[in-house]
Amino acid sequence: MEKGLNILKWAEEDRPREKLLLKGKAALSDAELIAILIGSGSRELSAVDLSKKILSNSNNDLNTLAKQSVSELQQFKGVGEAKAISIMSALELGRRRKVFQSAKKLKISNSKDAYELMKPELTDQPVEQFWVIMLKRNNEVIQKRVISLGGVSGTVADPKVIFKKALEDLASGIILVHNHPSGNLKPSQADIKLTEKLKNAGELLEIPVLDHIIFTDDGYYSFADESLI
Incomplete structure (x- = not known):
């Protein structure tokens, strides 16, 4: 050489x-x-x-x-x-x-806002993670909470843990976010069933699930944008 x-x-x-x-x-x-x-x-x-x-x-x-x-x-x-x-x-x-740059934008108006807010946490992550964005009544961000860390192909999101944290934060609404390290934007059947389960639980507790974002480094999928929530 x-x-x-x-x-x-x-x-x-x-x-x-x-x-x-x-x-x-x-x-x-x-x-x-x-x-x-x-x-x-x-x-x-x-x-x-x-x-x-x-x-x-x-x-x-x-x-x-x-x-x-x-x-x-x-x-x-x-x-x-x-x-x-x-x-x-x-x-x-x-x-x-x-x-610090994303912290300047503290209000969620659409799915892109939620995606941008989560970039610092989920970009480059090699394993699946499940997060929840806690919101005030006017969609101002209270904070971002990590719920679970998993493997390359999945992570577990316990509804009891999610809504316990939402109640602790006095959240008026929540946005679910999890990443697909594979880059695949298509929701799995498990993703769809979990979203429906959490949506129903949120209605009972008067803490509506406003969206579920599937995050990848190159883009995202919004359940709300696709009228699936």
């Missing part, structure tokens, strides 16, 4: 750290930003070349890269545990930043 050019021999404006100082962070490519995180490459590849290889393995998609585990990142020669943790930590900080 041809050896990559040592980063110290590059022109100053082409070294990631120096380039950031000279031109600003926006001037750096994703690979250059990751190169700053890992600091050095391997004997065969510079930090930037190694970063390009890591990104290429994730189809140059940061969302896909964010799903990689420490052990998966360590499969790349030149990436040890510390470097893998640095990459994961930076991507997690980016995800958490979205939490």
Whole structure:
């Protein structure tokens, strides 16, 4: 394998750290930003070349890269545990930043609002999770509550737990949200039956289920939009 050019021999404006100082962070490519995180490459590849290889393995998609585990990142020669943790930590900080951005929108007017509100929690998640958005009478968000964490193919949502939390929050309405890590937007028969069960329970308790969102990284399915609730 041809050896990559040592980063110290590059022109100053082409070294990631120096380039950031000279031109600003926006001037750096994703690979250059990751190169700053890992600091050095391997004997065969510079930090930037190694970063390009890591990104290429994730189809140059940061969302896909964010799903990689420490052990998966360590499969790349030149990436040890510390470097893998640095990459994961930076991507997690980016995800958490979205939490603060989404918190500015505290009122749900439609299914897209609910989907956007849940992006910080459910984007890049490798297993199914079930959440409930608690709402005031005017559809202002009280808070988001995680109900259960499951496996790749499913999770359990206990109606008693859901409405216990809704009563504790004095919610006037709720929106159900669960993700499909597979990316499949079609609701399963289990999803449809659970939604009907929770809808009926909500009517009895005067805490209406306003929608059920199936979340994927690339889009969502709304039971309300499809007139299934």
